[in-house]
Amino acid sequence: MRQQAVHAAAPVQQRLRMLMMGCPGSGKGTLSARLERQLSVPVLTAGDMLRWHVRHGTEVGREADRVIRAGSLMPDTTMMRLIGPELVKRRDSDWILDGFPRTDAQAERLHDFLEDARMPLTLVVHLIVPEDVILQRILDRWTHMPSGRVYNLSFNPPKRAGLDDITGEPLEKRDDDNPDTFKRRIESYYALTEPMIERFRRIACPNDPSRPLLVPLAGATSDEIWPKLQALIHERFPYMATRTSSCPGDAGGAAGPSSASTTA
Incomplete structure (x- = not known):
C-alpha cells in the first residue's frame, strides 16, 4: 500500500x-x-452490488456467479471490479x-x-x-x-x-x-x-x-x-452540520437495496 x-x-x-x-x-x-x-x-453495501450484478447478468456478475456456484471465495480482483466503478460514479458525493x-x-x-x-x-x-x-x-x-x-x-x-x-x-x-x-x-x-x-x-x-x-x-x-x-x-x-437533527433512541429501520442492516 x-x-x-x-x-x-x-x-x-x-x-x-x-x-x-x-x-x-x-x-x-x-x-x-x-x-x-x-x-x-x-450506504453502499458490497453484498447488494454483488447481487445486482449477478441478477442483471453483467460480465462481472456472470463471473461472480460462477465463483459462487463453485463454492469458492470471491477473488479480490472481482470484488474491485464490482465496487470500483460504483465508487467512481460517486466521485463528487x-x-x-x-x-x-x-x-x-x-x-x-x-x-x-x-x-x-x-x-x-x-x-x-x-x-x-x-x-x-x-x-x-x-x-x-x-x-x-x-x-x-x-x-x-x-x-x-x-x-x-x-x-x-x-x-x-x-x-x-x-x-x-x-x-x-x-x-x-x-x-x-x-x-x-x-x-x-x-x-x-x-x-x-x-x-x-x-x-x-x-x-x-x-x-x-x-x-x-x-x-x-x-x-x-x-x-x-x-458542511454536514446543516443536514442533521438529533436522533435519540433511533435503532435503525429496514435496510433498503443500498442500505446497511440495522444490527451489523
Whole structure:
C-alpha cells in the first residue's frame, strides 16, 4: 500500500468517503443507517452490488456467479471490479462503504484504487464495543430471512412478537447466532482485521494531514456511540452540520437495496 505519513502535506478533500469497522454485532449497520437517514449519506453495501450484478447478468456478475456456484471465495480482483466503478460514479458525493474491505489485502487494493482515482478515503471509524455486550445483542437478534431485516429484543423489537413489521411473516434465529459461533467469528475477525486496522492507523486524513484517517469510537451501545460519531463528522466535515437533527433512541429501520442492516 502506498501509505501517506500522518504529517505529510496533502490536498484538501471535502467529501465524506468512509469505512465503518467493528466486530460482528458491534452496531456498524445501526450507525450507518442513522447516518444515511440523518445526514443523507448513502450506504453502499458490497453484498447488494454483488447481487445486482449477478441478477442483471453483467460480465462481472456472470463471473461472480460462477465463483459462487463453485463454492469458492470471491477473488479480490472481482470484488474491485464490482465496487470500483460504483465508487467512481460517486466521485463528487458522500458515501459509506459497508462490507468491504474485510482483509488487509482488500484494504490495500481499495486504498490504492481510490488514491489513483484522486478520491481517497477521508474517514475510517473503528467501533470498539465490549464482547459480552455484543454476545448479548446476538442472542437477542431475530431475522426476517427473505428480506434480511434484523430485529433485537433489547432495543429494536418487532411491533408484534416474533413477526416481521412489514410482511407479518415469522422471524427466525440465524444458525450462527450462538455463543460458540460468535467466539469463532470474533477470533476470525481479529485475525483478518488487525493488520488492516494497523495499516489505516498509519495513514493521514486527506482533509487534515495532522490527523489520522482511523478514529476509534468506544461505547456499550449505539446510542452511546452515536453522539460521538455525529460530533466527529461535524468537526471534520462542517458542511454536514446543516443536514442533521438529533436522533435519540433511533435503532435503525429496514435496510433498503443500498442500505446497511440495522444490527451489523
